Amino acid sequence: MRSRAGKVAAQLQRYQPPTSGGSQPGGTLGGPITFMFNPQQLALTKSANWIPHVVRGAQDVGVAEFSGSGPRTLSLEIFLDATDTHSRTVQQRVDSLLTCCVPTKASIAAKAPSPPWVKFAWGQFQTVSFYSYVSQINATYSLFDPDGTPLRATCSLTLHEISGATPGQNPTSGSRSARRVHTLVAGDSLELLAHREYGDPTVWRVIAEANDIDDPLRLTAGRQLLLPAPEELPTGEDRHVRR
Template identity: 25%
Template sequence: MRIVAYSDEKFTSKVDEYVVMLNPEQIKLDRSINYNEEQAPDSGKLSSKYRSTPGEKLSFDLVVDCTGVVDSTRTDMPTELNQLQKVVYTYNGDIHRPNYVIVYWGQGLSFQGVLTAFDTNYTFFKPDGTALRAKVSLRFTSYLDPSTAAKEEDKKSPDLTHRIAVVEGDSLPQISQQVYQDPDLYVQLGAFNQLNKLRNIKAGSVLSAPPLRSQGEQA
């Protein structure tokens, strides 16, 4: 595993890196979706309405072993921890914040984000109290620069015309829900694409999904 520091939010200007001594035993990647619970019309049941998708979270524990067993050239605990802190935690005066980082591990796996927590637990010492081994718990949250995030939001906006590739099992109500968050717009969607059969659409075909509004909604 390598943790590479960048000085810009587009991750193009590398400034430093840390190569871990021992790969973590486990790596946890958390994803979540936020919903608002709303009462469905003419029903006492609650309906989950999509609100947002928070950034992904990455967490893992690193063992820093300075006994000389793992690597005889890396036996100074302060040096190891200072380098790790410099990469992920220390305030960078050139950009007025800690670095942006990409965590690389495995075959082509990576995580682009920023550090949110850095916890150190010293676990083994010399008789004189010098620390020889520590467990460092790191937590990161994903990061996307504002301009790229805005472009991605625009691509998903129902106010733009989309090209939708139909896959097996798709239906117009499903596509209408995906694009407009309203399955009832499937009739308008079918009419725009000049479809005679509204519920049976052919896999492999491409539909155009223009800006649509529910009846009575202001355009």
């Protein structure tokens, strides 16, 4: 969208979250939330995860093992001002932003409650445009009408990437597709992940094979695991053999 001065306005589009665990969202939720003023600053973060190897009694540390790329994180501020119009625009726009942290009605009806997916867009700046979820919104109101109507506010948003290129995978290589990426935490096990993702702890070998894990008892917190799509699970006799 272009303003009257010919400038491209930044915007935030909301999408219906997928109800089947897919990597693509559903349809759009209403029109885009168009910024009244373009951001003055964007903070983009991308991380690489490494597992350090420390050898007991050795003077030098071992070679660290790369465990995957972390998702992109985008932080930005939205400035809202309605002092010229004295309308309810500020309140309505903040309320629209807050819906990014509330499960959609459709996802609740599908018994898979989830807030909407969002995508920030600003002209040709593609690096900061990706499907994400909003983890936090901070709204600071700084000016009010005599009746209490907010006329000015600054909203800080933090967006975390949801869907993107799978770490360590070449999409044209014919390798195993991943439903999503899970970062291991203390107490995780392959059987627990298999039960949580597929409802069957006995298919843990599928996760092990997708991540070249030889010893399922040696899992390191912080490592990212690719979780295969449900259609890749063995069925019938194949599943019985793999147990």
